Amino acid sequence: GAGVSQSPRYKVAKRGQDVALRCDPISGHVSLFWYQQALGQGPEFLTYFQNEAQLDKSGLPSDRFFAERPEGSVSTLKIQRTQQEDSAVYLCASSLVEVRETQYFGPGTRLLVL
């Protein structure tokens, strides 16, 4: 593919709702990362996949956050019972083979929890 794509680009949720954010990595990229970017801040790591295996989820802020990549391609970040503090841009990045390679970012999903 041309680049990392994410959908939706914008999401407004009422507090307590569940949301699902999708990431389509660059075709053939093995590694996939999720980051959270609060307003005016740098991205912060959430979780990392190599193919379908979630190798690091230590950055997920609470058990309301869950990510999956069942077939080693598309990934979904799910947030249950959203809170106002979850409002942020959620960025997905992918790299070709291993974690030591360049990470290419998607445009992000801007989540606003009211």
Next chain:
Amino acid sequence: GENVEQHPSTLSVQEGDSAVIKCTYSDSASNYFPWYKQELGKGPQLIIDIRSNVGEKKDQRIAVTLNKTAKHFSLHITETQPEDSAVYFCAARHDRGSTLGRLYFGRGTQLTVWP
């Protein structure tokens, strides 16, 4: 864990002038230092990176320097143009241990280039 600090938070320059953004890191195991440019409403885009076995790297108007002893690295943009206006992020990464692969970002520098 790694802590990356970035300065200044905002930087305004006249078109044609140079811009310098500085970052420090805390973990001596970090060995890869990318710089990303983020325009409004877009994701971060890699503009240049450097590995710890190199002290300097240049790509046209952009250069990065690394001082491993002092644990700091800098981005230099020469002959700035209005289209260079964006938020720039430095980041650090190490390639071993349980947190290998994750990027630790600075808080960003809003660069404005005035025509």
